[in-house]
Amino acid sequence: MTDRRRPGRRPGSADTRGEILTAARRVFAEKGFDKATVRGIAREAQVDPALVHHYFDTKEGMFAAAMELPINPQQILPVLFDGPREEIGERLVRTILTLTADEKTRAPVLALLRSAMSNEQAVGMVREFFTSALLYQVADRLGVPQLRVEAGFAQMLGIVLARYVLKLEPLASAGHDELVEILAPTIQRYFTG
Amino acid sequence: MTDRRRPGRRPGSADTRGEILTAARRVFAEKGFDKATVRGIAREAQVDPALVHHYFDTKEGMFAAAMELPINPQQILPVLFDGPREEIGERLVRTILTLTADEKTRAPVLALLRSAMSNEQAVGMVREFFTSALLYQVADRLGVPQLRVEAGFAQMLGIVLARYVLKLEPLASAGHDELVEILAPTIQRYFTG
DSSP states (O other): OTTTTOTTOOTTOHHHHHHHHHHHHHHHHHHHHHHOOHHHHHHHHTSOHHHHHHHOSSHHHHHHHHTTOSSOHHHHHHHHHSSOGGGHHHHHHHHHHHHHHSHHHHHHHHHHHHHHHHOHHHHHHHHHHHIIIIIHHHHHHHTOOHHHHHHHHHHHHHHHHHHHTSOOTTGGGOOHHHHHHHHHHHHHHHHHO | OTTTTOTTOOTTOHHHHHHHHHHHHHHHHHHHHHHOOHHHHHHHHTSOHHHHHHHOSSHHHHHHHHTTOSSOHHHHHHHHHSSOGGGHHHHHHHHHHHHHHSHHHHHHHHHHHHHHHHOHHHHHHHHHHHIIIIIHHHHHHHTOOHHHHHHHHHHHHHHHHHHHTSOOTTGGGOOHHHHHHHHHHHHHHHHHO
16 A cells, blocks of 8 residues: 555556546545546546546546446447447347447446436536437537437336336336337437438 | 323314324335325224325325325326327426426435435336326327336426435526426327327
8 A cells, every 4th residue: 555656567467457547536525527637537547647548548538437337328329339330229229239238338337327316426427427428429420419319318218227226027128129129219310200 | 192092182183183194104105106005005094084085085195195295296297188189298298397497396206315315115106106196197098008107107207306405507507497398298199290
């Protein structure tokens, strides 16, 4: 513990990474996602900004790691945009159903939503992260009004909560194909209708 | 306090009603909505079941009062069903937007959802209440598969959370007409498509 912040330690040590993440959680919670900077997090962790970049390519990646999200929206978005535009509804619904079916992916996302529901500071951070890293990107890439993207986000947010938190039946037990059939046209209409 | 449970007190006293509600909250939390009975709540409150009926017409009404919900789904459902079937999507979206725009209505509903998100005992009670008092009724009255009703519920749940908890913009500031235009066709398709 005593030599943690001594200059000259190896950049590869697990502690450095952990220290950056602890600092990141503090800075994201205080400043929100948009106003937090790599430089500010490096200062809080007392490391060189280059080292933060070495561990985490982007601010989105650092946020995902700090919140223990197993996936970063930047990894999902290419999947959405890669394919015919008239099938984006199906791709989006199927991707979200697949990701949330895995408890290891789902649990940290639900934890983030729970903290947003009960904590005013967390809500700002979560809102800014979803907006900057996900909703704005989709609206921009598809040339769709952000309100329509948010309507689609709300549909899938409600599905995940109704399926895994409220555990409404038959929704909680429904198969992916059945849900894609019902939900994909909704997302498709919001995004291209 | 000492004479509260003495037989022969006046049925009209505010304490009796409060005592029934306290008992109801305890019984709903323990047994869930479906297994709770008027008789069991009367026993817990040490009053005559007829007195419970005198204060609360139905179990749904008692639940709404116990959870301090300002509205009972049984009061909303007739509004939904009263009118052309091809406009039910618009009626439902407009009703939910209007009800949740009022902070006095919204706050206890959000409190119920928050407790469901953080408490395994609450979640069962909330699930059963939504299913019995709302989702099952809609599916039954419209002759629609319950899965499709739940998809519509999920859409509106997501909208209320994204608008009032996450406060995503532009969704949080969007007007009712604009939202009805986007969302009504979704609900209409789920219910009659």
